[in-house]
Amino acid sequence: MALSTSTFETHLREIAVETERLLSSLLEEQPLAGEVARPLHLLEAMRHAVLNGGKRLRPFLVTASAALFGGQSEAALRVGAALECLHCYSLVHDDLPAMDDDDMRRGLPTVHIAFDEATAILAGDSLLTYAFDIIAAPETALPDRAKTELVLALARAAGLGGMAGGQALDLAAERQRPDEDGIVTLQAMKTGALLRFACEAGAILSGASQTDRRQIRRFGEVIGRAFQIADDLLDLTADAATMGKATGKDAARGKATLASLKGQAWAEAELERLVSEAEALLAPYGARAAMLIEAARFVANRKS
Template identity: 75%
Template sequence: MSTSETFEQRLRNRAAGIGQLLEHILADAPESDEIARPPRLLQAMRHGVLNGGKRLRPFLVIESAAIFGGSALAARRVGAALECLHCYSLVHDDLPAMDDDDLRRGQPTVHIAFDEATAILAGDGLLTLAFDIIAAPETPLADREKTQLVLALSRAAGIGGMVGGQALDLAAEKDRPGEQGIVTLQAMKTGALIRFACEAGAILSAASTEDRQRMRRFGEIIGRAFQIADDLLDLTADAATLGKAAGKDAARGKGTLVALHGKEWAEAELTRLIDEATALLAPYGDRAAILVEAAHFVAQRKN
């Protein structure tokens, strides 16, 4: 990071680069072995993924890889893959059968802008595209690293990760979980993809097992911080600030750690998590400075 570039500027610049890459990937022309790209489906997929957003997860992939000298192009493509998977989850979560949201990142959700069937297919397309991007020859990685990334992302996104977390979240509307249940739910629904983002940088760089585990733990910590900050915002921010409906978890009676312990506890816990994350990255010295800033950003964000 140059001396004149702030963390927020770097985040925006990385986001712009990921957006351009996603626009290229979601071009009209079919790839080899694709027969055709239906225009309405493609338009809905673009609506779901090219609608702004901080691109935090790709940012974490890119900056984690930079610590270990990994390929910048590979990191960008893995980050774009992760963003496709993340956005698929948002498209599906917004559906009436799930969280029933009309607004996402300040714009109509995909099923509102198009229709429910198209939104389901757009999510399916983005999910599949994520693994396509990793496996594609344009991603300059050895097969070993690609296989490890596919496995790690599958485990983070599937039944024991994000999808399972969404199932627990839906169940929580009828049967509110206790504290450990909330921790498990949030680690799966939100934390697993953030954990993957940080671990992926080490994987694609062919870093040591110790480094991979260290980055995995860093991801778990900031994933927890992200969710606590999100729950705080859900209580205190308005829809215009969030770019989505505010206060919905409370309205649905869903339990959160913030609701359980209060605002002061949440703020103290965020400070503790930042300290733990910073200590974890200490062995990397100045190489990890940007990720330390990222931990602060996650905990202190306003939307």
């Protein structure tokens, strides 16, 4: 049974609200056991980075994939919040002058503009570390094995061979344009890795079979690719007010994307193909997968 777009968008907003509420409570001034103190200026910078709206797509994917495999919703919400902390750390660091040098994020000044560069670096460091804290904490009611698997999978998705490595390739692309295969690898690392983890995390925390994990992991890879192509398309066609950040920067820096390399018509056709592949991957799960299938359509058709 197909899910209506309005039902999906309502659920997406509900998860965003729940995630925002949880993140706010996780970023309170009171130190946790084992912490000495939480410096207020640093905490305010972390809150600025995290509590600024956003669709919370990655936490949504964690909760939706967990629901598909019968996982515990509260644990999924906490893992989603951990992933959002790590995602927001990457945005804080990517926005720095030494990286992408952006002044605006989600319609607000970036952290290094609202505070200063040193505070932005420390806020990112703290959010990265806190992500693993949240997963390992006793409040995340999961077996130790599941926590270990989540920590390992997130570390692999976020580090040298994942998101951070992808950012390094992205910076190198400003000096020497990669070929098509190079662009695909860069994007699978910088953007796709965390979206892939978001989907697989739901299977991990649910204790799903290896077959199910492989299937949902591939689904995550597919929508990660779709997300980046849609993003590249928006960079070519949308304005900054709609996006809440600067647009046209890839072209200005001479960076090639698949959308700029192959054209708008190709990008739109590729997005349709990727949505079809995502639907086929989840077809064995029937109506239970309706929310995730709608998420794939949302990723491909988003306007901001």
